[in-house]
Amino acid sequence: MTVVPPTDPAAFEFFNEIGIIDQLAGTIFERAMPQGLTRAQFTVLNHFVRLGHKERSPAQLASAFQVTRPTMTSTLARMARDGLVVIRDDPADGRAKLVSITDKGRAAREAAIAAMAPLAPMLDAVIDPDELAAMLPVLRRVRIALDTARD
Secondary structure (H helix, E strand, O other): OOOOOOOOOHHHHHHHHHHHHHHHHHHHHHHHOOOOOOHHHHHHHHHHHHOOOOOEOHHHHHHHHOOOHHHHHHHHHHHHHOOOEEEEEEOOEEEEEEEEEOHHHHHHHHHHHHHOHHHHHHHHHHOOHHHHHHHHHHHHHHHHHHHHHHO
8 A cells, every 4th residue: 555645835835844954964063063062152153253253142142043041052152162253241341241253153153164075975866956956946935934024
């Protein structure tokens, strides 16, 4: 007997595929990352570089990553201990902190990206470079829409 999968709405299938890809790619990425750098730490470093290295408060970072403040504070404390970020008092609010990426943090991000280079042939085998270039603007629009909707 042939099992016919249910016909789910296209939007569900879209997000389901992204979720599965995220899980699979995340595992591959974690295995390829330089020793001592976690996926959570990489995403914080990448956030700083992607947004132009601007200082952020731990609360802003927790909101951006949709994690609790204690979770972000713990991640940032380990990153500061390892010299990847600097945490300083906010001069405008003595109770608040500001976080910025360091040169060592930028170098760790670049090393993580370089560690992913051997995985490029796997992607090249299933997606033509022109298809990939065409997909990126669509994915960015979806990310921007989802980011806007959560605020």
